[in-house]
Amino acid sequence: MKFAIVVFPGSNCDHDAYHAARDVLGQNADYVWHKDTDLKGADVVILPGGFAHGDYLRCGAMARFSPIMREVQAKFQCEHVHIRVEQTDTPFTLACRRGQVLRIPIAHGEGNYFAEPEVIARLEANRQIVFRYTNAAGAVVDDANPNGSAAAIAGLCNETRNVVGLMPHPERACEPVLGSADGLLIFESAVAALKTGVLGGSTRSALEAVG
Template sequence: MKAAIIVFPGTNREPDMTQALHRAGIVDTTLVWHKDNDLKGADLIVLPGGFSYGDYLRCGAMAAQSPVMKDVVAQAKRGVRVLGVCNGFQILVESGLLPGALLRNRSLKFICKQVHLKTETSGSAFTAALTQGQVIRVPVAHGEGNYFAAPETLRAMEDQDRIAFRYCDADGAVTDAANPNGSIGNIAGILNENRNVLGMMPHPENATQDHQGTLSGLPVFESLMKALS
């Protein structure tokens, strides 16, 4: 099983992602430079966090126009699993693989902190190792993570069980106080219609190592490991 981690100019969480995949047993990982159009044979495509193109114009907007993204879109349409975290989520939204938009945090400041996420669905290759309602603790680190989508889009996503994670408190209550960035409906992560593309703002990859003090994010990668083997 092969995982391709795409590196754009300004991507910076590729080592974190590599660590997480390896810990879950996905050891065949390759860093793919965005100008090298080589996703052939990848069973999993990962868009990690960072500041692609310095967040200039709009977060993810320029990376979405990068040559490799045509291929990512094509592979996603074929059913290959695509995971986008943080800036990766922003790129997936900008490339049209996921709906909605990511706005400036409501505090207007970059925020890095541990948050709790409520698993809304275990019905995906990314969340199968979690149970519905299970709370995990992972960090966020972003300035533009305030998810927004039109009411009809939200309704469609809810009807199709496509909300993957919502921000919640330690007990799993989805409250405004537990919402770090103002995301509509406390949405932290969403799936596409075919359920093979997940975008999320928080960083499960930073909760997968012993020295990080928690393995709370590991089930996301273990789910993928299981789905792909």
């Protein structure tokens, strides 16, 4: 199996994702520059966290008109949180149990998910909410929602269920020495999906870390 880690000028989790896929999981992995069109035969594409425009003031000046929601505490947060698996029929949750609580770190100052009520209702109806912020017991409570995301949403998938985007960083929770190895389940799910044919044929899956 082969992972492609897409690198942007301001990516800061690309090496973590590469290490998780290649060194921890033992799979083939390659870096792919964001302007390249050749994904090098990858089965899974990872868009790691960071700053797409680069971590520079000039890029921030250009992107300042984009809608960005400050998280409720209005400060950068880097800590472990708990997220509950809501759906297991995606290539990135296949090895998880529905209702399973994972301990995964976050690292962001913006990015609380926001959508109009009708959009949230549609996501609920389509079962596109893949992860929610909860406490350690798996309960959705305000204190466990670190950034004020609507409906405690921590991760979503597209309608065809082969693309998942999430704020927490599973690539930073793939070894016990990091405080949790729960993130490895997300990578192991992709491997299981390929072996069981979920990723067979021309289907390619993407994991997007939006934090």
